[in-house]
Amino acid sequence: MGAELLAGDPLLAARRLLGAELIGRGVTAAIVEVEAYGGPADGPWPDAASHSFRGAGGRNLVMFGPPGHLYTYRSHGIHVCANVVCGFDGVAGAVLLRAAVVRTGADVAGRRRGPAILPAALARGPGNLCSALGITMEDNGIDLFDADSPVRLTLGEPVPSVDGPRVGVSKAADRRWRLWLADSSEVSAYRRSPRAPAPGASD
């Protein structure tokens, strides 16, 4: 069970990641909400909302590398968000981890997140998830299937999922590439980007 299961289509990889176990620095958590992101216009999964849409360079290099690696980026200057690279080596694709349910190490996660955080909210939201598991920009590019990595991933069997539009993107805002567990209420809130065109407009 490893990275080969994530090779290819970001949407299929996203389905595979739901229910998977993420282990990060003393905390294990089950992934309950993800978003798929594609690549450049001339690739197999054109996606104007993706960091890799304008080609390889700068922060997005990891997205063009082999599947199963961690792509981190900084959002709004402050927060760190984590993606699992999919696609193929040389073909960009990634899945943003939006929410997880902490299974073990809740005390450690709680120390990182602050005293007044409810257990269900420890890893809800992309920035909060990274905070809870101790994922930082230093982890960009690591192999999530290498036993020596500080952050690791264990895939399970596919589980039923529900889909909806991605959160906060101003391009391709109607594409239903956000997936969450059918039986989970531990998902982050949906907010359409204020800059997105009216619902129903073309990609």
Next chain:
DNA sequence: AAGAGGATCATCT
């Protein structure tokens, strides 16, 4: 060299 725009979050009403 400068400007704009965030794959967010916490707090306020």
Next chain:
DNA sequence: GATGATCCTCTTT
């Protein structure tokens, strides 16, 4: 539900 904080990255001049 609405808004401000905050600073990095990419695009344009």
